[in-house]
Amino acid sequence: MPGVKWIVQPSQMFEMVTIAGQQNAEAVALSIARAYAPEIQQWLQANAPWSDRTGEARRGLTTEIEYVVGQVVRIWLNHGVWYGVYLEFAHAGRYQLLSPALDYFIPKIMADLQAELRLGALSAAVGRDVNASR
Numbered sequence: 001m002p003g004v005k006w007i008v009q010p011s012q013m014f015e016m017v018t019i020a021g022q023q024n025a026e027a028v029a030l031s032i033a034r035a036y037a038p039e040i041q042q043w044l045q046a047n048a049p050w051s052d053r054t055g056e057a058r059r060g061l062t063t064e065i066e067y068v069v070g071q072v073v074r075i076w077l078n079h080g081v082w083y084g085v086y087l088e089f090a091h092a093g094r095y096q097l098l099s100p101a102l103d104y105f106i107p108k109i110m111a112d113l114q115a116e117l118r119l120g121a122l123s124a125a126v127g128r129d130v131n132a133s134r
Helices: 010-047 085-087 099-124
Strands: 061-067 072-077
Touching: 010 061, 010 072, 010 099, 072 099
Parallel strands: none
Antiparallel strands: 061 072
16 A cells, blocks of 8 residues: 655645735735725825915825835825924824724724635635635
């Protein structure tokens, strides 16, 4: 009776599956960040609580995606003017914008991340594309 011939050793298989799962999670996170960044920027510019004098502060509100492979996917929310810090922290937060943006978007982003990662795990478990039925 012939023995089992492993193409990939079982000890290596766990590492390969772990790496594949991490890469999938990173791809999902990056995709969600790319989808939300323009929406967040538009929301920032539409919901700035101050009255414009020059429009520079509103135009300077931007988002930027940072991606470091294997480490982080981050959406930066930026004030493009030097006095952005004063808009956030002076006057008892009357002109604060970044914190309300985080309060609004973080639950949405986290729900999307959880849903996509759960669907990805489910589709891998059943061997088909779960997203096709959405």
